[in-house]
Each structure stands twice: as structure tokens, then as C-alpha cells.
Amino acid sequence: MSVLNLNPQTIKQLKRFRSIKRGYWSAILLAVLLALCLVAELLVNSRALMVSYEGEWYFPTYAAMNPGTTFGLDYAYETNYRELRQTFEEEDEGNWVLMPPVPYNAFENDLRIGSYPPAPPSFEDQHYLGTDTTGRDIVARLVYGFRIAIAFSGLLLTFNYVAGIIIGCAMGYFGGAFDLLFQRVIEIWSNIPFLYVIMIVASVVVPSFLTLVIVMAALGWMQLTWNMRTSTYKEKGREYVSAAQALGAGNVRIIGSHILPNTIAVIVTFVPFSIASGITFLTALDYLGFGLPPPTPSWGELLSQGTNQLQAPWIVTSVVVAMVIVLLMVTYVGEAIREAFDPKQFTYYE
């Protein structure tokens, strides 16, 4: 701790956070999931981790595609490593293939003649949660869908918070006409129905990852401004601000170095909930068909498939369980943070 040179207040807050077990473990689990997500290609992928062919080693995961001809096969398109593994095993010439635990990517259709997708969960085929309506592996869709949702959420959060903090602080600090003007702007802006905007955008262009983030940030930055405005307003009345002003500190310095650190609790407590809402937003949009273009892996798309295919319960079950778990964990973390940062912890009303 001392290496990081944290102030005692923060250390106390961290300790407090650790003492809330539910939130603490959720945070660790989420962090692990996020870390695994970043290297999902090593865990869930149709490309082999390692191929040993005629004494040479290949690591296809992050490399350029290897045509089938590389391994003595008769086609020029990307090697099917699952088949290659089988071929090597049958030939038994010392060549081998090491596949990831889930040997499918999120896009390929594992279709077999004689059986029609969706296929139920099967350990034998290594479809641990079954396949969707076009024979794509559900684990792969879930994992890559999660990664996209989290990235989306994180990016959205950054945009929203940068705008929200700057504008909110300015409103609270300067007050007066600036505050009044922005209050009205925000009130008007908040009344734009976001779903219709998305629908209009989706009918004109295919919504890409970035356009979705931009549209949603453009309509979502107002949320934090109110809280930031209030906290700044409150802090501005404190003596230390007057002191800083008396010493001749500029507005930027006062806001940046004095007020902001004291309002950080407000910001931090909102973060987990913003992440959760980012994920639900994207899922909802994908569910309705206004989200990311197919065949992007997404939870919303899986959910809509699942609800239309109730005779294949593994689709809807997988995605609902995944969603509930992630959202619960995020909420637990949020709760714990809120409690840890609560300044009224030792205040009692009498």
C-alpha cells in the first residue's frame, strides 16, 4: 500500500470494500472474467493453440490464416483444425494438434447432415451449451458477445462521464446564467426519445459499434450532470474552496485539484451501475434488431433467437443465466463501492 502512496482515506475505503465479501468476490470474479475475455481467442476458438506438423511448430491463434495446403491438405482456404486433429490422430505419424477448450469460433456453422440446428448441449461435440439456430456454438457466442458488450459499455461510460463531469462541474461551479442555460438544454435534450433516434439511424445506415456508442453517448451524457452539479455546488460553498480562491488559484485548478477529488465518491459509485445499464442497453437493442449488424455475436440476438425457439430451451437458458449472473455481480460491486465510499458511515442521527 505504501508503495502506491495512497492517502489514508482511500486505504480506509479499500479496506472497507474488502470487508464487504459479496461485493469483493464479485469484483474479483468480474476482473477474472474480463481478463479471460481479453484472451478469449486462446480459450474459445476454431484455430488450434498449437500444431506440430512434420517437426515444425505452428501457433495459429494470432497469426495469419494457414491454408489447408500448409498441413498437406487439398484446399486453399483456412485449415479446419478440428478435422486436422482427427486426421493426425488417425494417421498417427507423430503430428498433433492442440485445440482450445471450446474448439469453435463465434461465426462458423457446425451443421451436420441429418440433424437440424439448434443442437442441444453435447460434451461429445464440445458444444457445452449447444448450438443456435444456424449451428453456431453458444459458448462462443456468449463469450465474444460478452466481450463486445463490456467494451461497448466501457466506451460509452468514458464518453458519458467525460461529458457529464465537465459540464456538471461547470454548471455547479459557475452557476448563474450558464447553469440556467444548461439546465434547460439538458431538460430539452433528455426528452428526445432515444429508441426512435436509434430506429431512424438504423434505417439510414447500418449501425456499427462506433455509431451506436456515439448515438447513445449523445443522448446519455445528461444523466451524470445533475449529480455532478449538485456535488460541485455543495463543495463550492466549503471553506477550502474560498481559501484556494483567496490564494489566487484559477478556476480550472480549483475544480481539477480541489473539488473533483472530493466528489469522486459520487462518480465511482455510479460506475458499476452505468456498466450494467450499458450492457442491458446493447442487449435490448440487439434483441429488437436495432443493434450491431449480424453476424456479430451478441446476447440480445441470442435472446431473441431463444424466445422464438422455446422448444430449444438451452439457448434462452444460457443467455438469461449469463445475463443475470453478470448483472448481479456488477450490482453487488456497485453496492459495495457505494457503502465503502459512504462518508456517513460513522454518522449517527440522534
Add this chain to the structure above:
Amino acid sequence: MKLIKHFRMRDCRLCITLSIFVSILLMVGCGQVEEAIDAEEVGTSEIDDDLEVVELPPIAVAEGDGLPDQLPSDLEWLTNDSDPEFASVDAIQGGTFRTTMSTFPLTLRLVGPDSNGSFTGYLRYNNFGPVSFHPYTRRAIPAIATHWAFGSDGRSIYYRINPNARWSDGEPVTSDDFVFAVQFMRSEQIVAPWYNNYYTDRIRDVKAYDEYTYGVQGADAKPMDEMHYNYGFGPKPRHFHVMSNKWVEQYNWSPEPTTGPYHVGEVSKRKYIDLDRTENWWANEVRFYRNRFNPTRIRIKVIRDVNTAWQHFLKAELDTFGLVLPDFWHDKAQGEEFDNGYVRKFWLYNQLPQPSQGMYMNTNESMLSERDVRYGIAHALNFERVINTILRGDYERLPTFQLGFGDYDNTSISPRTYDLVKAAEYFERAGFIERDDTGILVRDGERLSFVVSYGQSHHTDRLVILKEEAKKAGLELELQLLDGSAAFKKQQEKKHQISWGGWASQGLSPRFWEHFHSDNAKRTQTNNITAWADPAMDELIMQFRGSSDLAERIELAHVLEQMVHDSGVMVPSFQVPYTREAAWRWVRVPKHIGTPTSGSIFNTQANSAGIFSSGGLLWIDAGIKEETLEAKRNGESFGAETIIQNDYRTKI
């Protein structure tokens, strides 16, 4: 205090996060509910105040148009009493046939605002024209007219009305009703611009020569049967309509008398509509119409959701149910009703015009203007895999652009199939030899990658498989799902690279001008979405359009279809040359199940699809109904029955 605050905070956050999802869904859901309630009754009493009755002007005829004042004496009167009848003599009259529609209609008018809903079909098929088309021979057969004759100018046609023909209110049908039809359709009061235009631009003159003889002049010369199809419009009852500035409101819920077998009976707003058999219908004993239209009542219930309707069907509250979708036919149509034969499954192959579905390549795009690239793409699309997997082998490959027009079909064309060797050959010829890191072919840094835009979200499954399979050929397809109208607009403006979709086909012969003539290649908002321009083809298309000789037209259609295939601008995808339905045992049909032009088996109306008089063949056997219900109560079995009729299946 702290505890309370804690809870509030948590509740609040959880609520926000979880309710976002629900609220978005609700926002979308609400629209539909409100729309349904819009079918509010329009009272007629309060609009009488400023009602202005309008006298429709006589038929205006442009210069160069016009029928002769006297009926030409050299006319050769034709009829058709030789084609075979297709209804069953075993048919029993009586009973109520129960079926469903998904929404209550917004009006019972045939024209004007909101009149293009699905229920209008029932009204339209009961508004007989002078002739209809035989479901086997596809030739004209008498309907309201008994005879017809063609004028020497090549674009006029004369009809002799059956003197027995009556409106459902008992009034006779006369020539004047046909004249009125044109006046009516041209009038502003009906608020129907499309009809206004069609009856002015396409129908140039109409004249009554006596009570039962009238003539029509169209805009262009056409082969005989095409003349019937284009210019043989149905009558309108002059005695019924009082034209006024309030016509649209006044007639919103007043159904017009019909000339067909059924007229609107009881209407229960938002619940059901009854169609009652017209008593002593004038065509009861007329050839081609006897032994048809057997139920005395058709009750059409509003059931909004298809899965709910399915439950109604299983409870025997509906008599039949469509099973074209693979999941219904294979998965849902199971259980004791089927195993015990209370419900029978039918699969009827037909020969209706097939929608021209497939991939349309925009030849304005540099890479797609190369024939080798187009051929390569065609060989890189694995439709067979889509059919054999997610479509469960139920669909068939569409061999060519247009199919299902009888003799016009060029059956010698076979589609380009998935073949990596051929695809590689064509791509190599175009200069695509190397593959990049992702396995896609490249030529001087240019990747073999195209955007496929489409508007039907349920087609994503099919395209996803095509995309993955195309990768093997080194071809990348980027899928672009757009809102339906946006996808249409995009292709109409020729801004697409590859468009996935299809044109509905109808009528008696294939169409080439709108899809392949160079006049439509340069302009936007035309149906030539491949921007294909070929002078040789233009010439043949114009010859095809202008010709009124059937044999010549057929030959030209074959040549043109081959040219379309050779151009490679369109890769045909799927066809569904059949209908599948389930029916309770008491619903009976003739031994041949249906006709080659039956769009559905259990159709109660004159036309079951398009222009052919193929419907109304079923009947309800009250005896079998009682027997079946009794057996169902006692759990007795008749044995499962699935009837597949593939006499009309086109062999490829």
C-alpha cells in the same frame, strides 16, 4: 435510517438497470395495441351536414383512343366450354368453415385509404370479372361474361354478359355497371391515386352497346389472354354507390354487393367477420363454378398471434392451418390429433409463378461489372448447404430468374452450383490468385469483398451460412441488414453492391423489360437493380413486349431467360413450389387435392393465389365431423394420414 437509505439506493439502481430493458420492449409493443383500436367505428350520422353528392362525369376519351360507336359486325365471339371441370361432384353443400386473420380490417371498402389489408382479398375474390383463368390450362374461362371478342385494333376487347348474373342484393349485372366501374375508379372521391391512374392510363375507353354487351379499350396491344388479364376489370354496382365528398367515410363499413358466391354477413367488430353464401347464387349451375364454394358460411376470426391460432386449431376451433414453415410441419404438427388421424396433413406441389429470389449484383460496381467475378460468386454460394441444413431440405433451388409461367418457362437452364474449383477458375481468370492473411482473395491490393444488403431479418440465418461457405472460395460477403424499406430504397437507387431479395411474380407471362432493359439501367427508381444493359437483349425485349403471337412470345421468353442466365447478374436462390396445410378430418377436398395453380388447398374463395380460379373446392362433411369428434372423445384412432400430392411437381 441507514438501512432504509441503503435499500432505497439498491432498489433504485436495480430497478433502473433491469427496467431499461423492459421499458424499451414496452415502448415498441405499445404501437401495435393502439393501431388495433384504431379500427373505431366511423358514424355516418354526423357527416351528413356538409355532404355534397357528386355526379360522376361521363368517360373521357383522349385523342387517338376510343371504341367505335356501333358494335363492330365482324367480331368473332369466343367462349370456353371445353376445358375440363375441376370441382368434385361429391361435394356437399352446407356447414361453416372457420378460419382466421391476424388483424381486424380498418375498412370494408375495396378501394380507398386502408383498403389494402389481408381481408380485402376476400372481398376482391367475390368481385368477379368478366372472365377468369382455368387453373389447369391457364386459358380464359367465362365468369360474368359468357363470350368475348377481340377488336381489330389489337387493344380492344368486347364482352357479352351472362343475363342471369346478379349482384348479391338481387339486382342484375349490366353493361352499365362496367362503365360505372371506370367512372368510379377514375373519380377523386375514392381517394385511390393508383386506381385513378390505372383506369385512366391503362384503360382508355369503355362503352356499353346494349344491356349485356360492352367493350373495353386498353393502352397497348397484347396477346389475347393478357388482354383479359390487363383489361378485364370487374363491375361496380351503380345502384349501390352514391358518390360524394364523404364517400370514403360513408362507405367505410358498408360492404358493396358482390357478384361472387359470398357476401359480408355478420360483422362483430374486432372479433370476427362472417361471409355468407349468396342464396340462389346465379352461377350455382354454371360450368366451372358448380360444386364449388360449398360451405354456407365462412367465419373469419381475429387471432393476432400465430401460436395462439395454432392452439385454437388444435382445439378444433379452426378447421385448417397452414404448415409451410418447416418448424410447424416437422416439429409442431405432432401429437394425438395427428397420430390418430383426426387431423390430416397435406403437401401439394404446385406450379405457380415463383418469386424471383436471389442475389442481384449491381454491375455499376467495378468488380461486379466483370463477368468472371460474377460467375465466380455464383459458384461460391452454397445454397445446397442452406437447403439441406436449416431449411431441412424443404426448399428447392430456384434454377433461373423467372419460373412458373407454364410454356414460357425455359426448363433447360440449370443453376450454377457451389463448386470451389470452378469458382477458383473464374476468380483466377479475373486476376484474383493470391489470398491475404484472412484468407480472402486479392488482386493488386483489392480484396474480393462485397456488401450484401437485405431487409428481412429472418434471412440472416441463410446468409450467415452462405457467408461462411463463401470464405472457402476466398470471397468475403459482408452482411448488411437494413430496415425493409431502407433496403428497398437502397437497391432502387442502385447504391447496393449485392442485393438479396426477390420480386413477386404474377400474371401469365414473365417480365423482362423492367428488370433488364437498358432504359431502366441508367435511371434510378427502376426495377433494373443490376443496372444491366445489353443492346441485343433490348431488341428482343421490345420484340417480346410488342408481340401478340403466343408462339413467338414463348420462344422469345426462352431466349431472354437464357440471356439472363448467361449474364450472371442474378444468382437465383430458393423456391417453394408447394403449399403444406393441416385440416381436421371433416374438411374434404377432391381426389386431386388441388390444381397446379392452387396457392392453398383449403381456400374457400374463387382464387387461391393470383389470377387463377383454383379455390373453393373444399366441403365440410357433417357426418364425418360427428364421427371424428366422437372418436376423439373415446380416444379411437383412424391412423395417421399425410397426403403428398406431387403430380404437378416440376422435375428439374
